[in-house]
Amino acid sequence: MPVDPPRPSAEPVAEAGPDAADALDTSESGLEWGDVSLIRQKLALTPTERLRAAQGLLNTVLRIRARNAG
Amino acid sequence: MQARFDEALRVLTRHEVEFIVVGGIAAVLQGSPLTTEDVDLVYRVSDENCRRLAEALDELDASYADPAGRIIRPDAKRLTSTRVHLLNTTCGRVDLMRTVGDDLAYPGLLGRSKELEIEELTVRVLELEAIIETKEHADRPKDRYQLPFLRQLLAEIRRLRDE
Numbered sequence: 490m491p492v493d494p495p496r497p498s499a500e501p502v503a504e505a506g507p508d509a510a511d512a513l514d515t516s517e518s519g520l521e522w523g524d525v526s527l528i529r530q531k532l533a534l535t536p537t538e539r540l541r542a543a544q545g546l547l548n549t550v551l552r553i554r555a556r557n558a559g
Numbered sequence: 560m561q562a563r564f565d566e567a568l569r570v571l572t573r574h575e576v577e578f579i580v581v582g583g584i585a586a587v588l589q590g591s592p593l594t595t596e597d598v599d600l601v602y603r604v605s606d607e608n609c610r611r612l613a614e615a616l617d618e619l620d621a622s623y624a625d626p627a628g629r630i631i632r633p634d635a636k637r638l639t640s641t642r643v644h645l646l647n648t649t650c651g652r653v654d655l656m657r658t659v660g661d662d663l664a665y666p667g668l669l670g671r672s673k674e675l676e677i678e679e680l681t682v683r684v685l686e687l688e689a690i691i692e693t694k695e696h697a698d699r700p701k702d703r704y705q706l707p708f709l710r711q712l713l714a715e716i717r718r719l720r721d722e
Contacts, residue, residue: 531592
């Protein structure tokens with residue numbers, strides 16, 4: 490899923506402190522932050538949108554496989 | 560062939576088949592980021608339901624995924640007697656099971672499932688906690704790979720619930 494680039498702002502953005510970094514820790518499950526953010530993206534969708542996204546991805550893979558078969 | 564799992568679910572629902580979506584698509588519907596190549600379903604094993612299921616599968620032009628390439632069609636008798644049916648259909652791969660996990664059949668799974676709206680359909684889906692248990696029980700390499708994602712998904716859902 491495309492992610493919007495950060496918008497330029499006239500206001501200086503405060504740098505996240507060490508507490509924020511601790512919040513990203515997912516070591517218990519062995520997952521990286523990217524995996525967790527992907528889960529959060531999916532949770533923001535409806536079941537219909539989740540199913541469509543999964544089907545779309547699968548169909549892209551199937552098309553590429555078919556194109557390169559043989 | 561295109562995967563159109565929503566259409567497969569629509570056909571099954573139109574034929575009034577009693578089934579529960581389990582496995583990868585059930586997890587996807589609840590937020591899993593992992594993709595899958597089939598839709599796994601547990602169906603009620605009764606003469607009437609197997610007859611309806613056979614009619615729905617006929618509409619989906621289903622045949623067993625036979626490595627020898629033979630065209631073998633599912634029918635009500637096979638659906639009543641055989642435990643697992645790995646099928647190719649016009650909507651993609653559909654795997655049907657009489658039980659999942661620790662020999663859990665449709666009646667036992669009902670209380671651990673919930674209804675989700677998919678477009679105009681209402682589909683019964685196994686709850687995430689139960690999906691995790693079935694994957695822990697199956698314990699195949701692909702299940703072990705998926706489990707950290709599903710556990711994290713469950714933790715996220717609980718965190719959002721508690722906020």
